[in-house]
Amino acid sequence: MNLLTLIEEKIKEFETIIIHRHILPDGDAYGSQLGLKYLIQKKYPNKKVYAQGNNIEYLNFIGKMDEPVEDETYNNALVIVTDCANVERIDDQRFDQGKFLIKIDHHPDVTPYGDLSWVDTSFTSASEMVGYLAIQAKWEITQQAARTIYHGICTDSGRFYFEGTSSRTFEVAARLFETKFDFQELYNTMYSQTFEDLAAKSELISQATVSEYGVGYIIIQDQFIKKYNFKYEDSGKFSNLLKGVAGIDIWIVFSIREDGKYRVEFRSKDLQINNIAAKWGGGGHRLAAGAIIDNLEQAMEIIADANELIKGN
Numbered sequence: 001m002n003l004l005t006l007i008e009e010k011i012k013e014f015e016t017i018i019i020h021r022h023i024l025p026d027g028d029a030y031g032s033q034l035g036l037k038y039l040i041q042k043k044y045p046n047k048k049v050y051a052q053g054n055n056i057e058y059l060n061f062i063g064k065m066d067e068p069v070e071d072e073t074y075n076n077a078l079v080i081v082t083d084c085a086n087v088e089r090i091d092d093q094r095f096d097q098g099k100f101l102i103k104i105d106h107h108p109d110v111t112p113y114g115d116l117s118w119v120d121t122s123f124t125s126a127s128e129m130v131g132y133l134a135i136q137a138k139w140e141i142t143q144q145a146a147r148t149i150y151h152g153i154c155t156d157s158g159r160f161y162f163e164g165t166s167s168r169t170f171e172v173a174a175r176l177f178e179t180k181f182d183f184q185e186l187y188n189t190m191y192s193q194t195f196e197d198l199a200a201k202s203e204l205i206s207q208a209t210v211s212e213y214g215v216g217y218i219i220i221q222d223q224f225i226k227k228y229n230f231k232y233e234d235s236g237k238f239s240n241l242l243k244g245v246a247g248i249d250i251w252i253v254f255s256i257r258e259d260g261k262y263r264v265e266f267r268s269k270d271l272q273i274n275n276i277a278a279k280w281g282g283g284g285h286r287l288a289a290g291a292i293i294d295n296l297e298q299a300m301e302i303i304a305d306a307n308e309l310i311k312g313n
């Protein structure tokens, strides 16, 4: 039996299914988690399917998390974790309390986990994997599931722009479009911003630094977050502010967290960047990675490494 059939079989077997994804969720985390939930609910209306983890306000238009389930609910449950490479980053650490654990992810398999693991870095997104699973399993795809999964593919692939976009990505997207979900409404929502957002971006751009080798970086401090009334987890939306700027080959955003540490988002035009993230205990894809560091001295070490990387190529 192939891997996808095994996953299908497990979903068929369990009456309770609990789906987790990574902390600081993005469109793909939500898309793969909720998309899978909606698909299973349509296919098996009598099963109990729960999405767990913190509810993130800016993703409410995609869907909402379920209330945290009771610990006992895990006893006879199938747990599926999507879009999360390592166990430390799984939102709600009870993920290992179920009867059977499945990992579905498109990041490099640095820390393998799960009784069953479907990891394939050739997918743009975990959402694309979930869409692909639905097609292979011949599950009915509702407009709600299609919208959710499509959003995840769009955010992780930069709307079919980033590395990894393939003919399969378009095949999955085409199948989602067949449901005739309102993609204009989705685009209008996902690409709309407030004037405050625009002002905030303009402030960050004006404070950005570009090194002589072409490393562009932005530092987001408490003051900025308070000024614009952002939440700490919102800073992810600035990851690509310096993308597509001539002369910038690597762009990095350091943003303060509630605990005083800094979240680092690395992006690169074509040089492999995830090695630098891994040096600080982070990881990710070749051209898009993340890490958490303690202070701005470490940030400067990262900039120095990025400069070296460009210099050496």
Ligand SMILES: [Mn+2]
Binding pocket: 028, 029, 083, 106, 124, 125, 126, 156
């Ligand atoms: Mn992803």
